[in-house]
Amino acid sequence: MSIRDVYADNNATTMTAPEVLESMQPFFSSLYGNPSSMHQFGGQVKKHIDRAREQVASLISAQPSEIIFTSCGTESDNAAIRGVLEAAPEKKHIITSRVEHPAVKNVFQYLAESGYRVSELSVDCKGRLDLDELREVLDDDTALVSLMWANNETGVVFPIEQAAEMTRAAGALFHCDAVQAAGKIPIDLNRVPIDLLSISGHKLHAPKGIGVLYVRKGTHFSPYLLGGHQEVGRRAGTENVPGIVALGRACELAADSIEAENTTVKAVRDQLESALLERSIDASVNGDTVNRLPNTTNISFKFIEGESILILLSEVGIAASSGSACTSGSLEPSHVLRAMGVPFTRVHGSVRFSLSRYTTAEDVDYIVTNMIRIERRLREISPFGRDELPKQIR
C-alpha cells in the first residue's frame, strides 16, 4: 500500500483553510497599518476588524460588542476566570469539572492555592456530568462555574444549557470553554445564559495565535492585560490584524459547514469507529457516544501502549494522539480517562482520532487497515492477554 498523509488530530490543531489563508494575506503586505492610528492608512484596517467581530458574533449568536479578541484559547480562559473573580472579590467558591483542559484546570488549581474553595464535579464512566451534583454544590458564596462545552479527548458534550441556567438561578457567573465545540456544534448565546465563553482560532481552521473571549453585556469583568485602549480597554495590546481577519473568515466558513460537520463528517467518523471496533482484537470506545462531537472518537486498544501505536501510525503518515502516560509529557495517563474510571489495561492504549471536513472515506480506510495491522503487531510482543489472541498470532 502506498503511503499517504492522513491528518486525524484536528482536536489538537487544524489546517488553515485556503480561503482563510487568502483572507489574511493583504494584512501582511499592503494593509499593515495600526488600526488605532489617526491616519487613513491605519484607520482603513479597523473596518476589517469590525467585520471580523461581526462574523465571530454571528457564529455564536452574540453581539459584536461582546467579542474580545485574544491570543489563544488559554488566554481567553485565564482572562475570563481571573477577570470576573477580581471584579467580585467577596465570593470565594468556584466550581469546575475534573475533565477540563489544563488552561482551566491549572487556573483553578492556582486559585485553590490562593484561598478559593474549589468544587470539582465528577463524571461517570462515560464522561457525563451529573447536574444534580452541580445543584448540590452551588451556594450563596459561589462566584463562578467553569465547564467545557465539549471534551477535547473524548468529544463528550456536556449539558451546558441546563448547567448555565442552574448557575444563573443560583446567582453565579458561568464560563464555558467552547474551544472544541465552536464550529463543530451549534452555539446559540441568545438561548443559553452563558456569561463568558472561550474560542480558539486554530481549532476551526484559522491559524494559531488568535482566540476569542465572549463577555456577555453587563458582566463585571476586570481586564487581564493592562495597557492601551484596544478592545474598549478590555484587552490591551496592538491587534493581531491578520489573525483577527482570518478568524472572522473561519467563523463564516464554520457557520456554512456546521451542518456538514454533523452529517458528512459524523458519517466518516462513525465509519472509522465501527470498522475499528469490528476488526480489532479488543477495542472499546471511551466516552458517551450519544452526546458527542461529530468528529471525535477515542478508542482504547487493550494490552498495547499508546506511544508505540502513535510511532507506528506516524511511520505510515497518520497523525493521531493518545492518552497514554508516555505521550503526556508528564508520567501520568490522561486525567480525563482516569476521572472516567477507565481501567489501566485500557488507558495506556487509548488513541484519539479527530477528523475534519477535509477527512475522506479513503483516509478512513487507510487508518483502519494500518491500525488493525499495528494492533496485531504490538499484541504479538505484549506479555499481556496472550490467551485472548487469535491462534495464528499467539
Added chain:
Amino acid sequence: MWDYTDKVKEHFMSPRNVGEISDADAVGEAGSLACGDQMKLMLKVDEHEMIIDAKFQTFGCGSAVASASALTEMIMGKTLDEVAKITNRDIADFLGGLPDEKMHCSVMGQEALEAAIQNYRGVPGEETANRKKVVCECFGVTSDEIERVVRENDLKRIEDVTNYTKAGGGCRQCHGRIQEILDQFAPTEELAVPKPAAGKLTNIQKIKLIEETFEKEIRPMLKADGGDIELIDVEGDRVVVSLRGMCSSCSSSSFTLQKYIEPKLREFVSPDLYIEEVKP
C-alpha cells in the same frame, strides 16, 4: 515527539528476540500494567551459566521496547556473572542514550534481568522489609529501586529520580521520602552548610530554617498588624502553617501567604517550598 536516537528507533521498529521460550530456565518480570510498561525476559542457560537464548515480551512505549530488545542483544552468549554487572546506564548507552524522561525504560530492562538471574539461582527475592518498602504509592516504586538508580547514575534531584524510576511523578506525596534517600547519598559536608543549596535539606534542617525565617523576616511584619504565624507541619516541600491573632480573621491573609510569606520561604529556605494554611 520524543527525541529518540536512530538506534532506539531501529530497535523499536525491528525488535530483536521477541517471543517466548516455553522451556525457559529463567524468567524475570519488571514494571506493571498500571505504570504503562511491563517487560518479561526469558532465558535459556547452559551448564556453564552461559545465556544461550534470550527472548522478551514488552508492553510499553517505543523506548521500552527498544531497551528490552537491546538488553537481549547485550546478554546473549555471556555468563550470568558477566551480565549481573549490567546497569541501566549500560543499556541506555548501548542505544546511544535515552531522553531523561525515558530513563525508567532502561531501569525496567535492568530490573527484569536481575529478576531473571534471581529466578535462575533460586535466590528468594530478598524480600526484606527494606527492599519491599514502597516509597511511591502511585507507581509502586520501592526504596531499594530508588537507592540503586541514585547510586548508579549519581542522581541529585527528585526530578531525576522521577525520570529514572517514575517515583514521585504522580501525587508528589513521596517527595519528602525521596529527598531523604537523595540526602543519604549527598556528600556530608554540604549538609553542614547553614543555608544549603535547594533540595539538600533534611526535614529537621528545613524546619529550623523555616522557624528562623519566620522569626527574622515574617513575624515582625505580621506583629505590626496584630497577627502571628505558627508552623504546623513540614512534609517534603509542603509547609503547613496556621495564622494567629488578627491574621486569622483577615480577608487578605491568603494574599499575604502567597505573595509575601511563600516567596520569603523560597528565598531563604528552598525554592521548591509551597505553603498551605490550616484554620486554627
